[in-house]
Structures are given as C-alpha cells and as structure tokens.
Amino acid sequence: MTTPAEGKRSISVPATVDELAKVRAFVRDSVSRFGGSKRVADDLAHAVDEATCNVMLHGYRGKAGDVEIEAAVRDRRIEIRILDRGPIFDPTTAQVPAPGAIPAPTRPGGMGVGIQLLRTLTDEVHHSARPDGGNELTLVRSIDGRHEED
Amino acid sequence: MAMTIDVERLGGTTPVTVIALAGELDASNYEQVIDVARNAYADGSRGLVLDLEHLTFMASSGLFALHSAVRIMRGETPPDAEEGWGALHQMAQDHDAQASSVRLAAAQEPIARVLERTGMLRLFALDGTRAEAVAALQGA
Numbered sequence: 001m002t003t004p005a006e007g008k009r010s011i012s013v014p015a016t017v018d019e020l021a022k023v024r025a026f027v028r029d030s031v032s033r034f035g036g037s038k039r040v041a042d043d044l045a046h047a048v049d050e051a052t053c054n055v056m057l058h059g060y061r062g063k064a065g066d067v068e069i070e071a072a073v074r075d076r077r078i079e080i081r082i083l084d085r086g087p088i089f090d091p092t093t094a095q096v097p098a099p100g101a102i103p104a105p106t107r108p109g110g111m112g113v114g115i116q117l118l119r120t121l122t123d124e125v126h127h128s129a130r131p132d133g134g135n136e137l138t139l140v141r142s143i144d145g146r147h148e149e150d
Numbered sequence: 151m152a153m154t155i156d157v158e159r160l161g162g163t164t165p166v167t168v169i170a171l172a173g174e175l176d177a178s179n180y181e182q183v184i185d186v187a188r189n190a191y192a193d194g195s196r197g198l199v200l201d202l203e204h205l206t207f208m209a210s211s212g213l214f215a216l217h218s219a220v221r222i223m224r225g226e227t228p229p230d231a232e233e234g235w236g237a238l239h240q241m242a243q244d245h246d247a248q249a250s251s252v253r254l255a256a257a258q259e260p261i262a263r264v265l266e267r268t269g270m271l272r273l274f275a276l277d278g279t280r281a282e283a284v285a286a287l288q289g290a
Contacts, residue, residue, distance in 0.1 A: 017177040021152070024174070024207065042260045049209050053177045113268050114210040120267060 005072035012068045015060040023052050023069055027080060030071035034078055036143045044080060044141050047121040050114035051082050051137055059086025076143045085134035090127040091115045153179045157186055162288045166197035168280060172204035175212035187219040196251060197287035198223050201280045203256035208264055220273055223251040250275055255283040
C-alpha cells in the first residue's frame, strides 16, 4: 500500500557550484527529520551533490538558472527530486565505468564517476523530461539499512 | 561548509609537503587543492601527504583533484578535462599504490568509502596517521 508523501520539503538554489554545500545540508537535514541514519544522510547528500553538480556544470553551463530540490518520505523510502530547466540529460542511461573500475574522474563533476556514484549510493534513479522543459531526476533510498551495511 | 587548506613544508632527504584539508571538498573548491599540489612540486617537494582527518565530504571533483596531485608529483601535467580514459587505465596499470609519492592520511569512514567505491585505492596508499604517511615517504 502506498501512503501519501510525508513532510515534503524543498529549496531552490541558483545553478552555481557555490550552492552545493547548501544543497547537501538541506538533504542531510531532511533525512535526519525523516528519521534516517547518518549513513543514509551521507549517501543521499553525496548522490544529490553529484546529480546537482552535473546539472549546474553540464546542463546550465554557466547560464543563469535555478535548481529545485524536493525531499519527501513515502513507505519508508526517501525520495529526492531534482528539477531543472537545462537541456534534457538522462543519467540513468549514460555510459559509466563499472563500479570499482579504474578511477575515471577525468572531468570534475563530469560524466563518469559522478554518475556511477549517484547510482551506487541510491536504490533507484528515475529520470523524466518535464513537459514544459527541463529534467526531473528522482533519487530513492530506503530509510532502513541495506544489505551491505549489515 | 567551506573548506580550509593548511600547508606545511617538511625538509629532509625527500622534501615532503603536508596538505591538511578540513571541511567539504567539492566542485566549488577542488581547484585549490590542485594549485597547492602544483606549488608544492614547483617548490621542490617530491612527496605529498593529504591529511584528511578533518575532511567530512569528498565529491567526484575531489577525486579528480587527488588524481591530479598524483600526476603532478610524477612530474606530469594534470589530466586534461577533455582527456579520455585511456591514459588513466595506463596509469593504473603501471602504478604501485604503496610506492606512490602521494599518500592519504587519517581518512574518515565516509571518505574511505568513496575512495574504495571508485577504485581510487589502487592509486593511493592510505595511512592511519599523518606521521605514518610522512615517515613512509621519507623512509624513516
């Protein structure tokens, strides 16, 4: 059974990497309010950092714009939505190195390690193009521990 | 949280620079780390210790900075932003982490996890303390 999302929170920041610290703090605070562990907060803050950084550097490419981050919990799953108005880019289908492969951060904040991390740090990643332009990326992570953390 | 960088130059037969990072290393400040590594090499340092005891977060841009530091201390140019993966694979193949002139000290658990997840531990020796890292580089 699906319950309605609880305690939905959001922030909007200008699309510049100087705002990433604020975005991470927002995610950590949200996870904590939802009752998630520090580990879940760390992982989600990192995943959101990589996804948001991609939007800022490779979506907006220095152009003015905003990124909106929404956080909610539903059925003990934390959902973080990242909304932008940049060109369509789907990180769920981008080619990335296999987990644990040779380091490939060939471009800071670029495709590759960042996308690999955002996948491994979450349980699910969903992308959709917004009808009125831009991307909606949803990162999902169970509030409870995962097998690797046992 | 911003990041602070504290640099200490040590003498000895192998001049070593210790770079202590505190706070959060991300896309807004990773270039500062590359600049410090470049200056250290230019000033004659042939060993680098990155003291991560007070670093609480490292994004993929931080991994890029660490990788750049390895290249700089090998007397090579840092990786070009548009460079492909071929050079990195080559580098990993001929690289011995234990013999690296760049050592990471006192990494906290979240940082160590990121390094492990991304395969970066193949490029770096990880030491428990700053003193151990310095000793390893200076052959003490």
